[in-house]
Every structure is written in C-alpha cells, then in structure tokens.
Amino acid sequence: GESVGLHLPTLSVQEGDNSIINCAYSNSASDYFIWYKQESGKGPQFIIDIRSNMDKRQGQRVTVLLNKTVKHLSLQIAATQPGDSAVYFCAEKKNAGNMLTFGGGTRLMVKP
C-alpha cells in the first residue's frame, strides 16, 4: 500500500552543523505534509508543515522542502544543538479526509 517512509533510520551530526532528514512518500494525492519531533517519553511535537502548493517553508532554524516531482520531503535544521536530539518523523495527508499517515522515524543524534 501507499506509505510514508524515511531513507535513514539514524543520523549523527556534530553540534553546530546543519542536519537534513529525508522522507519519501508515494501518494501523489497527498496535499499536506508535516514534521514532528519526539523526545524520549514524550508525545510528538509539531515542528513545521507545508502544503502541496508550496516548495519550501521556513521556521525558526528549520526549513521544509517539498519536491513533488520525485515525491520527496526533507527537514533541514540549521546549527544543530544537543536539544535537537530526538526522533523525527514526517506525515502526509491525502487530499480527501482528515487523517495523517506517519513514517517510521529517524533518530537524530547530536555530538557535542
């Protein structure tokens, strides 16, 4: 079936470097995408979202890029900090309905 997936299960970066977390999706009908951060023992925390009529959206230290041609979504974190260490996962919403389909997650580890 159609699903949202991630290329890398674990990403290790040096503090201060930029991080890029990738996500592939297969449903061309999806019109909304969202990134979450989940720290150990906590619920997923909203980071940033983007609609399919956009290619890029920026937040505070984070940028989401959407490439609809190759069905690829990425989350860029600038100047990664130890507090960014967590599991990140993407989700997509099909054009109709109000349900999200989640990917499996990527663990980001920040080395001091």
Next chain:
Amino acid sequence: DAGITQSPRHKVTETGTPVTLRCHQTENHRYMYWYRQDPGHGLRLIHYSYGVKDTDKGEVSDGYSVSRSKTEDFLLTLESATSSQTSVYFCAISPGLGTDTQYFGPGTRLTVL
C-alpha cells in the same frame, strides 16, 4: 502539549480485563484522534472523532471502541485487553476548519500481562 491531558499515564493490567483511556482537551478543537505507537510500526491511527458522537475507524481499530459525549473528552476502550495491545497510546487534536495540524498529548503507556 497544546492543552491535552491523558489519563492514566501508565497502566498495567491483565489479559481479558476492560481498560478505558481518557483524553481531555481544553482547546475546543473539533477533531480528536487515538493512535498507538509500537517499535517498527510508528504511529498508527486507531479511531478518530470529527464531532460529538461522531466517530470513525482508523487503520488498526479491531479490539478498540471509542466514545465522545462532549467536545473535550475522547475515550478509548479496550473491551478485553490482549497482550498485543501493549503499547504507548497517544491522543491528538486538530481544530479542523482548514487546519490539518494535529497536536499530541503526552501519551499513556499500557502494559497487558
């Protein structure tokens, strides 16, 4: 956690017993969701509600029922708990009205022995 509380936060129960988890929100959001999170499966939707007394099934609804008698509360019931229902359960809310963002609660860790 966006005005969302879940209770209990931790529960250990035995196979065959009924269990009810509660999600309470103070945001007056229209949509409420129940997910389970398991290693290797990510977040999977169990049931959701799009208004008071309006609910629908998600991806993994077998063995679960829900009720929403008022806007702020969404209950998830396991009529007869099984070991396969050991998981972390998350509630989420969304305002609707063109906003698709879902905000999650802190989770309930359920262990079925």
